[in-house]
Amino acid sequence: MVKVYALLILYKGINNASILKGAYDLRSFSYFQRSSVQEFMTFVSKTMVERTHPASRQSVKEGEYMLQVYVRADNLAGVLISDHEYPNRVAHTLITKTLDEFTAAVPSSTWATGKESTIDFPSLALHLEKYQNPKEADALTKIQNDLDETKIILHDTIKAVLERGEKLDDLVAKSDSLSMHSKAFYKTAAKTNSCCNF
């Protein structure tokens, strides 16, 4: 079951990484564990971003979670924490898209100094929600699925059309014999009439 646990945006400074904004979905953990899990997530993402070179992506397995990191050339980084089944490509697409939106929404001057409280980017949480179901949210996956469905439907259609063809052939034969019989009928009738006319 694919699940996304957290989506964070960080800024990779010279020596450390700072979290600019984060959205968490910790419903699957028990209430008391949540805060510690969240801290753990922030710590791990900070470490990962510090260790990653700019303009590169990484997907790291961490216990039972999968960490997808993308650090852009201008030191803006996005981290997605999900379970193992979440497709890598979709995760990185999501991160890239979120980073682009973030760049558009928040001016780059505040990146180096921003804190979670000062920066406002509400659509992060929305994205997290939406991408819980990667099949629907990601355009590529959706297109692929739709196309596959369409292909199946078309296969069924072709089968139906073949059956229709058979039935039509049947009909052709029957109508042929019908016309032959009617001709014979006509000939007999004509003969009866033409023979001896009192």
Next chain:
Amino acid sequence: MKVKTEDYNAMLPRRRNIGVTERLLETETDSYNKLDKKGVHYGESRPYENSSNSKSTLILKSSDQDVFKFLEEFVFEPVMASRDRTSEFISTVRSLQGRFLNKPTVRDDRKAAVLETYSQFMSMAKVISKNITSTYTKLEKLALLAKRKSLFDDRPTEIQELTYIIKGDLNSLNQQIARLGEMPRGRRSMHSHSSSVVLALQSRLASMSNQFKQVLEVRSENLKQQNSRREQFSRVTPVVKEVPSLLQQDEVSIDLGEATSLQAQQFAFRDDTDSYVQQRAETMHNIESTIVELGGIFQQLAHMVKEQDEAIGRIDANIHEAEMNVEAGHREILKYFQNVTGNRALMFKVFGVLIFFFIFFVVFMA
């Protein structure tokens, strides 16, 4: 106001309409043969032109109301002499316009508002075109950088940065032009002009983005070539796949840039980027092939339906025939039936039987 003009005794009482540039251009040809408002013909006098400009600058120092009355009553005089006084004229107009913008209390408020929106529009268009030219120069630099084919002097970071900047610039220009298009534009006469201005800006932006695309394509070509040459020189194959799209330009360029040093170590990092790129490309290929398959299936479907169409035609013909035959047979039988039911046949039969028995009895009895 007229009093003031007459104060300058060197001149005849003529008027000039030094309004907005556009109106000038429109009314210029109109006023060639007209009489001015006072009924005096347009003559020719250089000293008059000389003094008129000084007059206008002098008038500026007078009161506001007078300045503007002066403006609206003056008619633009056609320059039939061969001297080119456009620079003086332009400076005059500019100074007047500057004043004009600051004090919108013209006789006609509507006109002022219209002119103000128009000038705003024009200034914004100026800003946009300046941005376009600057972005254009950046694009040229990028093109130059992208064309370099040397193996080691490649500067991927610079190229990448420049690409990023240009992308951002194009986006912002797009937005600016969109905003410009929605601005109010004043009178009808200025509508066509402003729409053509917007159109020109948009076309320039479009041509620039096309060029940008081409430059990126050239760059990717060069990257591929560099790749193959590097393969020849060093036996380690760099891990770059596919033609990078616009989005993934960054990763691939960094890829090669750092592949020369510590390749083994870098592979561990690069793999992920490459695998992402590869996955995307793979998915794209899948989608593409699925679509192609679907196209083929549709074609087959159409073909089959066409064939069946023909079969249906045959069935139709057969049934027609059958109907005709049945109809004809029916008629024959009817005729026969009439024959049979008719009295004539009966009478023949009855008399035939009688005569037969008569002859039979006669022959046998006699």
